[in-house]
Amino acid sequence: MSNVLRLVQTEDSCKDRQSFDQSIDACITLNGNNHAVTVIDTFSFGEIIISMASKLSFIVKGELVSIDLKDPVLFGGLWRVHDIRENDERCIINLRHEFYDFAIPYKSYLGPEIFYKENQIHLMHEKNELSQHITELKDSPIRPKAAIKDQTRKGVQAKWNFSNQQIALDAFEFESNTPEVFRPGQEILVEYNFLAKRFLFLTKVREIDSDFGLIITELPEYFLTINRRLNNRISCNLPALDSGNGEAQTLISYSPKALLFAGPTPKTGSNIIIKFANMTEVTLKVKITHDENKWLGFPTNTRENANAMRHLFLKCMPDDIKARDQNDHEKLLGLFEQVGYDFSATDSKWREKSIQAWSCIDEEIQGTTLSKIESSGKYIASCGVFPHGKFCFGPHSGCMIKSMDAASGFFEILNYIFNFSEYFEHTNFFFASYSKKSKMTSRMYHLYDQQSNPSEFYLFHALTIFNNSQKNAYNKDAPADLRIEYVSHLDAKLDSFHENIQKVARIVGEPQDYIPSLKITWALLFKNQEVDPVALVHIHDSPAYSSSIDLYNSLMIWVKDPAMSTAIVSYLLAQPNLKNKVINLIEGDGSEQPNQKENEANSDQAFYSLTHKRDLNILAGSISRTAWQVLRKYGEDALYEMEKICL
Amino acid sequence: MVMHLIDSLMKGIKILYVDSDEKRAVDIESKAEGDQDLSRSLFYVASNSQEASKLVRQQNIDICIYPDGLDGHDFVYIQKELQAANPKIKIIPLIGKVVTLKQINEFRQSVSVISFANNDILGNFDAIKNQILNAVREIQIRQAKESSNWVDKIQSSLLIDHEDWRQVKFLSSMALHFMLPKFDLSAIEKNNLEIAESIYFPWVQADRYSTIINDDNILAVLKESGSWKENRSPQSFPGLIITLANYAALNFQEHQTLNQVIESVKTRANFLKHQSIRSIGQDIIEHLENAFVGIKQKKAA
Numbered sequence: 001m002s003n004v005l006r007l008v009q010t011e012d013s014c015k016d017r018q019s020f021d022q023s024i025d026a027c028i029t030l031n032g033n034n035h036a037v038t039v040i041d042t043f044s045f046g047e048i049i050i051s052m053a054s055k056l057s058f059i060v061k062g063e064l065v066s067i068d069l070k071d072p073v074l075f076g077g078l079w080r081v082h083d084i085r086e087n088d089e090r091c092i093i094n095l096r097h098e099f100y101d102f103a104i105p106y107k108s109y110l111g112p113e114i115f116y117k118e119n120q121i122h123l124m125h126e127k128n129e130l131s132q133h134i135t136e137l138k139d140s141p142i143r144p145k146a147a148i149k150d151q152t153r154k155g156v157q158a159k160w161n162f163s164n165q166q167i168a169l170d171a172f173e174f175e176s177n178t179p180e181v182f183r184p185g186q187e188i189l190v191e192y193n194f195l196a197k198r199f200l201f202l203t204k205v206r207e208i209d210s211d212f213g214l215i216i217t218e219l220p221e222y223f224l225t226i227n228r229r230l231n232n233r234i235s236c237n238l239p240a241l242d243s244g245n246g247e248a249q250t251l252i253s254y255s256p257k258a259l260l261f262a263g264p265t266p267k268t269g270s271n272i273i274i275k276f277a278n279m280t281e282v283t284l285k286v287k288i289t290h291d292e293n294k295w296l297g298f299p300t301n302t303r304e305n306a307n308a309m310r311h312l313f314l315k316c317m318p319d320d321i322k323a324r325d326q327n328d329h330e331k332l333l334g335l336f337e338q339v340g341y342d343f344s345a346t347d348s349k350w351r352e353k354s355i356q357a358w359s360c361i362d363e364e365i366q367g368t369t370l371s372k373i374e375s376s377g378k379y380i381a382s383c384g385v386f387p388h389g390k391f392c393f394g395p396h397s398g399c400m401i402k403s404m405d406a407a408s409g410f411f412e413i414l415n416y417i418f419n420f421s422e423y424f425e426h427t428n429f430f431f432a433s434y435s436k437k438s439k440m441t442s443r444m445y446h447l448y449d450q451q452s453n454p455s456e457f458y459l460f461h462a463l464t465i466f467n468n469s470q471k472n473a474y475n476k477d478a479p480a481d482l483r484i485e486y487v488s489h490l491d492a493k494l495d496s497f498h499e500n501i502q503k504v505a506r507i508v509g510e511p512q513d514y515i516p517s518l519k520i521t522w523a524l525l526f527k528n529q530e531v532d533p534v535a536l537v538h539i540h541d542s543p544a545y546s547s548s549i550d551l552y553n554s555l556m557i558w559v560k561d562p563a564m565s566t567a568i569v570s571y572l573l574a575q576p577n578l579k580n581k582v583i584n585l586i587e588g589d590g591s592e593q594p595n596q597k598e599n600e601a602n603s604d605q606a607f608y609s610l611t612h613k614r615d616l617n618i619l620a621g622s623i624s625r626t627a628w629q630v631l632r633k634y635g636e637d638a639l640y641e642m643e644k645i646c647l
Numbered sequence: 648m649v650m651h652l653i654d655s656l657m658k659g660i661k662i663l664y665v666d667s668d669e670k671r672a673v674d675i676e677s678k679a680e681g682d683q684d685l686s687r688s689l690f691y692v693a694s695n696s697q698e699a700s701k702l703v704r705q706q707n708i709d710i711c712i713y714p715d716g717l718d719g720h721d722f723v724y725i726q727k728e729l730q731a732a733n734p735k736i737k738i739i740p741l742i743g744k745v746v747t748l749k750q751i752n753e754f755r756q757s758v759s760v761i762s763f764a765n766n767d768i769l770g771n772f773d774a775i776k777n778q779i780l781n782a783v784r785e786i787q788i789r790q791a792k793e794s795s796n797w798v799d800k801i802q803s804s805l806l807i808d809h810e811d812w813r814q815v816k817f818l819s820s821m822a823l824h825f826m827l828p829k830f831d832l833s834a835i836e837k838n839n840l841e842i843a844e845s846i847y848f849p850w851v852q853a854d855r856y857s858t859i860i861n862d863d864n865i866l867a868v869l870k871e872s873g874s875w876k877e878n879r880s881p882q883s884f885p886g887l888i889i890t891l892a893n894y895a896a897l898n899f900q901e902h903q904t905l906n907q908v909i910e911s912v913k914t915r916a917n918f919l920k921h922q923s924i925r926s927i928g929q930d931i932i933e934h935l936e937n938a939f940v941g942i943k944q945k946k947a948a
Contacts, residue, residue: 127650132686135653138831139687163922165830165884169650173925211915212922219648439673439692605670629680633689635706 026050028079029066030059040092045107046100046115048079052091059084064098077115099123099224105202106224109153109189114226120617124199125222133223134169137194138162141632142643146174146192148182148215156181158215160192171206174215179208182215190217195645196617196624198226227617233260236316242266243273243281251276254316256309256422258296259284265295272297276315282308303425310423313416314367320375321413323367328379329355332371335379339399341548350545357543364515369397370416372409381410384547385417387424389520390510392610394431397548398441404634408641410440411627415620421613424514429507429610430619433462433551433584436605444619444626456612458504460590462556465569465583466549466602478574479567482534486523493524496532498589501558505536507610508556518542518552525568535559535568539578554582562587565594584608657688658833662779663702665713669694671770678772685776687833696725703732709835710782712739712775714766723753730759737786739778741766758793761785787834791841798845801859805848811900812848818896818939819889820844825938826888826931835864836885843868844889849876849918873918884923891919891927895935905936 027034028050041049048067059065063081079095086092097103097115102123114121124130137144137160149155158174174190182188186205191198201220208215233253240249240261249263251274259274259282266272266286274297275281283305284297299305314323324332333351336342343350361368369384381400387393395417400406421427434441487493490509494502511520519541524533535557542552555572559565565587572578584606587594596603611619627645631638662685666672672692679690691706693699696718702708711729715722722740729736738759743766754760761782768774806812823844827837843865846856856869871886873879875894881887895908909932911919 131651131653132683134650135687138652139658161922163884164926165832165923166926167652167655167829167831169652170648209925212925214922214925216925219650221648437670437673439676633691633706 026067030063037093042116043112045110045112046097046103047082047112048095050093050095052093053089059093065095067095097121102222103224106189106200108151109149109191109200110226120227122225122227123222124225130223133199140194140628141636141639144192144194146190148174148176149189149191150182151187155188156215161214169219171219172203172217174217175213176215177213179213179215180210182208184208188217190220193228195628196228196621198228200224200226227621234313234316234318238312238315239277241275243275244270249274251312251316252294254312256299256313256419258298259312261295261297262293263295265293271300276312282312306423306425310367310420313419313423317370317416320373320409321416322371322373324358324362324369324371324384325366326359326362328371329358331377331379332358332369332382335371335382335399335401336397336548338401341397341399343545343550353543354545357546360517360543361515361546364517368515370413372400372406372413374405380406381413383410383413383417385420386518386547386552387427387512387514388431389508390426390512391507392429392431393420393424393427394433396433396551399548404631404638404641407440407627407630408638408645411623411630411645414623418616418620421616424512428613430613430616431508431608431610433464433606433608435464436607440626440630444622457615458500458590458608458610460500460504460586460608461593462590462606462608463583463585463594463596464549464604464606465585466604478571481528482567482571483526483528484523484537484572484575485526485533486521488522490522493533494536497536497558497560500589501536501586504590504610505538505558509538518546525571527564534561534564537572539581550582553580554584556584556586558586558590560588562592562594566597652831653683653687655687655831656780656783656834657685658831658836660688660710660783660833660835661691661706661708662688663691663693663699663706663708663711663713664775665693665696665699665711665717666769667694667714667717668770675770675772675775679776682772682776684780688779696720696728699725700728700732703729703736707733708736710737710739710761710779710786712741712778714741714769715743716766721750723750726754726757726759730757737761737782739763739782741769761789783834787838790835790838794838794842798842801846805846805851805859809848809850812897815893815896815900816845818899818942819847819893821938821942822892822895822935823889825935826892829931830884830888830926839864839868840885840889843872843885844892847872847889847893849874849890849893852877853879873921875916875918878917880917880920882921884921884926887919887921887923894918895932896939899936899939905932905939908932908935 026037026039028037037050037052039048040051059081061081064078065081067079078098080098081093082096083094099121143160146158146160147155148158156176156178158176161173161175164173182205184205184207188205189200189202191200201223203217203220206216206218233255235253236251238251240251242249247264249261251259252262253260268286270286271283272286273281273283283300285300286295286297299309333354368386369382371379371382374380383398384396385393386396400410490505494505509522521539523537523539525535527534538556540552540554544553546552555578557568559568565585569583569585585594593605624645628642631642664672664675672694676690676692679685691702693702699713703711713725717725722742726738729738736759739761740763742763762785764778823841847869853870856866860866868885871882873881873886873890881890895905898905898907909929912924912927915924
């Protein structure tokens with residue numbers, strides 16, 4: 001995907017129509033069939049124009065089609081056929097977003113890019129959903145600030161006001177220092193942020209109450225909600241140098257998609273290289289000038305640039321978030337011990353091995369673990385991230401002590417972790433494993449399931465077995481009727497597995513080469529001389545304790561028939577090269593939790609999830625909501641932390 | 648168009664569920680957070696008695712549901728621990744089939760025990776939720792009963808030299824009773840408001856209430872009340888609503904109409920001047936007037 005296309009994802013991209021000079025390959029899905037199309041215009045609000053080789057007679061006006069661009073980050077969702085025109089050889093179709101009619105009144109307030117990303121925009125109009133939202137706002141200890149604008153987009157800052165304690169609300173109230181700028185009957189837009197979402201509604205001023213400084217509005221019929229951009233900008237102040245002309249620059253804000261500089265603006269469209277002090281250089285394409293002294297640069301999409309951007313990202317972190325390095329190994333181990341990631345009882349060399357593994361990985365790729373540090377210097381929360389395979393990346397070793405600051409820090413780190421999807425070229429999925437004992441993760445995924453509609457999402461249940469206990473139920477003679485076959489590629493033998501397992505196996509199974517010491521291999525297990533495998537085994541190798549529970553020295557075993565689980569696990573553990581591995585057992589299609597054995601002392605119920613990159617902003621929203629639920633239980637002490645997360 | 652808030656019964660009520668099985672506790676917690684009936688409460692979990700006591704103390708837990716035998720202690724022992732952490736806590740012990748007479752006696756004497764259930768409901772979210780909802784209703788009933796004695800005594804002593812106010816107080820409690828369902832108040836908040844209203848008199852200075860009662864929640868309502876005798880403006884919605892109930896009752900007693908009240912609400916007289924006055928429309932006042940007339944006619948009959 002060309003670099004230029006990324007522009008449509010930036011805030012001000014719509015201003016730069018001329019730069020959108022390339023057509024985009026996409027496909028539309030109608031009645032389950034995919035058809036290749038070319039997107040030729042995306043800059044009309046809520047509309048896109050596509051071109052097809054020939055008219056397909058079954059496409060009729062008013063019909064809803066699903067559209068999917070090759071780069072899934074850009075387009076998606078349902079679009080309605082609005083108009084069909086035929087040229088000599090091509091058929092031009094004008095599509096309108098499914099929410100077009102609802103969104104069109106907001107045209108002067110929103111850019112067209114809100115329609116491009118699937119799951120970005122949502123219509124909130126059902127009574128229950130609206131009352132739940134308003135109740136939540138009312139109960140929140142943090143009252144969102146709203147921007148109230150007239151049609152010229154001028155307006156005031158106001159705060160939601162719920163001093164009207166009636167159960168049945170027939171108006172909304174906002175507190176403002178200057179309510180008089182509006183007059184009754186005036187049409188206004190109300191806009192505010194809450195829990196990682198932007199809310200907008202158009203309404204009319206019902207009354208101005210100067211006595212109490214209130215703007216009272218009519219109730220709207222619906223709200224538009226827009227998921228926040230995933231990669232929030234981080235403010236920074238780093239010196240840089242334009243190597244093209246030798247001029248000094250200052251990087252003032254960072255996001256993986258765009259860098260904002262203060263300094264002389266290079267010529268629009270030029271490729272420039274910025275050298276950062278003590279850092280790798282970053283190649284940028286200059287696109288948009290904000291004003292005389294600020295300009296935006298968009299990183300070019302090369303692997304070297306991705307690495308440089310990641311270094312830069314780590315430099316831009318707030319002072320109390322730190323990427324792991326050799327100076328903090330002991331402190332990090334201290335945190336691990338405190339939260340129960342301590343394996344010294346079963347492995348006396350646990351600490352040394354952990355440090356060795358971390359040193360090795362940090363040499364290969366820097367910054368795969370971020371930690372939150374208290375003002376005393378103590379590490380209170382931490383989370384790592386690895387590219388699991390070529391197509392997926394995900395968190396590991398997440399932990400925090402039980403305190404409000406740690407909880408807040410942990411959620412902050414999780415949001416930064418999402419940035420890593422931008423630094424690994426092919427990663428399209430966020431792959432995460434969670435212990436079911438974990439309050440936070442259970443809550444996060446419970447919300448994610450309930451309150452959103454992820455476009456591509458796989459969840460499967462697993463039993464994690466730590467094979468370092470003599471009491472292990474599987475430590476017995478290996479069954480003689482099984483044989484193992486190591487395979488270099490996943491091939492047609494997967495066909496006999498459940499469809500979802502095949503999809504997941506192909507997503508998580510492709511080896512990555514960012515961290516050479518993390519390796520993935522595959523094996524199939526057969527019964528006697530049968531042709532169809534009874535289990536698929538995903539073998540992770542890495543330096544011991546590279547992650548907290550040694551997840552990267554593990555076997556992920558996909559067992560077709562749950563009745564064979566014990567035999568298969570026992571067989572695998574009898575293999576000399578596999579006997580020390582942590583085991584993740586998944587049975588059938590992964591929809592049922594494998595049973596824990598009665599005498600199994602060292603196992604943990606877990607679940608795995610694969611979230612498509614385009615849905616990460618929904619997951620980020622779910623994290624915010626989870627953080628809100630955790631923090632609000634700390635009462636008034638958590639107000640500042642909640643404000644950071646909720647608004 | 649009108650938008651209704653989610654049911655207020657559980658608003659802001661802090662519940663603690665204790666279960667030694669941590670995974671089960673987490674599961675119940677996540678279900679409670681996603682449940683419409685409990686979504687307005689704050690639901691905490693703990694897996695041992697030490698953690699439970701700490702939460703009860705720090706978070707001022709209202710209701711605690713816990714199993715007999717937690718950490719090897721019987722439910723009476725844990726009940727004492729929780730009461731030590733917060734004397735006002737209401738508890739729902741989950742007990743086994745075998746209970747000693749001594750335990751039952753201890754249990755009966757305790758004002759904290761709001762109800763009890765069999766410990767086989769541990770981990771059963773629906774059963775636990777029912778216990779909690781029933782407990783909240785029970786708290787409301789019991790609190791009203793328990794408070795009536797001492798509230799009556801305080802009221803009587805404040806009515807000395809103000810005998811004419813006896814009928815006013817009857818009407819003001821009715822006014823509050825008619826208004827409360829329209830507002831977003833939890834069961835416990837409603838109770839506190841009703842008790843505070845009984846003790847409210849416009850000639851009592853706000854600061855003096857602390858010499859009359861020592862319940863912080865009720866005291867807060869009274870201290871935030873307004874007064875037309877003292878030209879004091881209310882500082883909160885509960886403060887406004889008890890002032891208004893009394894002012895309306897007095898006006899009806901004196902004039903048999905609420906015209907003066909409507910006027911005071913419209914002009915936002917200082918003793919009613921609080922942002923929440925916006926929620927008091929002419930319809931509410933007329934509704935009150937009709938109710939007062941009805942009561943009067945019933946009494947006359």
